[in-house]
Amino acid sequence: MPGSTAKTQYLYDRCRWKHTAGGEYVRPEVKVGAERLRLYTEAHKASVGDPEIIRRAKCLENFLRNNIIFIQDGEIIVGNHGEEPDVLCLYPEMGFFPTIDLVESDAMPDEYRDEAREMAMYWKPFGLQDKCTPYFSKEEVDISLPAIIIETAPYVMSYMNAVPPY
Numbered sequence: 001m002p003g004s005t006a007k008t009q010y011l012y013d014r015c016r017w018k019h020t021a022g023g024e025y026v027r028p029e030v031k032v033g034a035e036r037l038r039l040y041t042e043a044h045k046a047s048v049g050d051p052e053i054i055r056r057a058k059c060l061e062n063f064l065r066n067n068i069i070f071i072q073d074g075e076i077i078v079g080n081h082g083e084e085p086d087v088l089c090l091y092p093e094m095g096f097f098p099t100i101d102l103v104e105s106d107a108m109p110d111e112y113r114d115e116a117r118e119m120a121m122y123w124k125p126f127g128l129q130d131k132c133t134p135y136f137s138k139e140e141v142d143i144s145l146p147a148i149i150i151e152t153a154p155y156v157m158s159y160m161n162a163v164p165p166y
Helices: 006-013 034-048 052-066 096-103 109-128 126-134 138-144
Strands: none
Touching: 006 034, 034 052, 034 109, 096 109, 096 126
């Protein structure tokens, strides 16, 4: 039994696993949300001319002030980064490939896909991927992007970082 008490067992039983196998999410209930992407994009577009660090801070502020907050029964620590418990958020500031991969996946609800695709394209030059690529030679980029021979560079897929690069 993973829970050492009835309370921790209750919380464990309500965990929503969002892991993948073979590149696909295991639970079909897991969907991609557009709320964080939308709120970050609004603030980023509204702050043109500000230093990039201020723009990122305004994105975070807009998200924290306007995101949907849900509190579930029995929670000790409340809140989530998604608009619903089974929702994955998009982090466009991290990089284009992981963002567009989720936008084009079956996990993205069709009603958000066009809007999310447009916002992902907006973010392409501002993400970590496009910021880091110029520091590598063409040969290094050509070698590291296809994930056939070596693991894709962490700045491209963003899976090595849990914290956006503010």
